[in-house]
Amino acid sequence: MSDTVLVVEDDNDLRDWIVYELEADGYSVQAVCDGVEAIQTAEISHSLILLDVQLPKLSGFEVCQQLRMAPNTADIPVIFLTACSGLDDKLTGFESGGIDYITKPFSMTELKARMKAVLRTRTIERERAEKRLEKYKAELAQNLSHELRTPMSIILGALDIMDHTVAQKNLNELNSVLNTAHLGAYRLYWMIQDLLMVNKLAQKQVPAFHSPTELLNAVETVVDQLRMKYATYDIKIEVDVSGAETVYMLHTHLTDVLRHLIDNGCKFSNRGGTVRIKVVSLGKNGFKILVQDAGVGISPDYFDLIFERFYQIDMSATRPAQGMGIGLFVVKQLADLYGGETTVMSEEGTGSVFSFSMPPVPDNNDVHNLLYPK
Secondary structure: OOOEEEEEOOOHHHHHHHHHHHHHOOOEEEEEOOHHHHHHHOOOOOOEEEEEOOOOOOOHHHHHHHHHHOOOOOOOOEEEEEOOOOHHHHHHHHHOOOOEEEEOOOOHHHHHHHHHHHHHHHHHHHHHHHHHHHHHHHHHHHHHHHHHHHHHHHHHHHHHHHHHHHHOOOHHHHHHHHHHHHHHHHHHHHHHHHHHHHHHHHOOOOOOOOOEEEHHHHHHHHHHHHHHHOHHHOOEEEEEOOOOOEEEOOHHHHHHHHHHHHHHHHHOEOOOOEEEEEEEEOHHHOEEEEEEOOEOOOOHHHOOHHHOOOOOOOOOOOOOOOOOOOHHHHHHHHHHHOOOEEEEEEOOOOOEEEEEEEOOOOOOHHHHHHHOOO
16 A cells, blocks of 8 residues: 655645656655645545645644644654745744655655655554554453453352352351452452443543542441451551541542552552551642552652553563552542542652542532532
């Protein structure tokens, strides 16, 4: 399949010459004569755009800036063609998103050579990106299958033991086996719920709802669940919610935030460590939840990456802390949804402190009347 080139040039003779030469070399060429038509014509199928700077209606710099802001044209490389040879003009061209700058008059040999260089670079970058994506997809598939298989194995194993226990009429052992089955079932249930929530958040399908929720009750519920989950790891969970009040956040959204932050702290803490949860009331400024773990810490290089969807510092199946890499993404997205903020403070070897802060309920008459009916 030949490369498709869009030529944007208002000089008829020059435009026809470029089109003729490129088509002779096997390129598929489209040509337009002004900036507005260039924006309307450009699409993701174009491999390259040759863009004159001095155009009717819109300058080439303005055209390039608009192309860079549109998702379907943002990655198309642009080579500027212009009679302006000053340094300021060239800098403006690169700042507006151009990848190369050819001064008129130019030789066709030079133009073709530069085009080939740009297209070759783009091909190499695409191949590298595709390889990285394929590697990531393979690791993610392996990770997800491992994470889903583990709780299912727990449930199936517990059921086998229950079947054997009933057959032996040793009913006293059933309670512990039932607890094991419940833990596995809940773990699988939350994985499925988290995957559904991630998809909705990514598609912007989750609305904020400022309903009154008792923070203390939500914290205690989540902590009780996680204490049971990490009982065999001897993880201690300390809670200080002395400043807790009613908060205005959908209950399920609040428990999602608490569950992921506290679970993350337990998961990355060393065996026998302590996870500390502190809720700070900010009065009229809302509240803040702090979760401190006793883990290995995080390098500052990863502070932004750990909040990305499915990102994990270690993606291998043998990593010490298991998970799908979606918990912190959910926390960050919900913080943004409600106008809050999520931050991390950490040093390698000293553990981490994650914070989730929420502003007060918005000053909105409709919300106020809903929450405080007369």
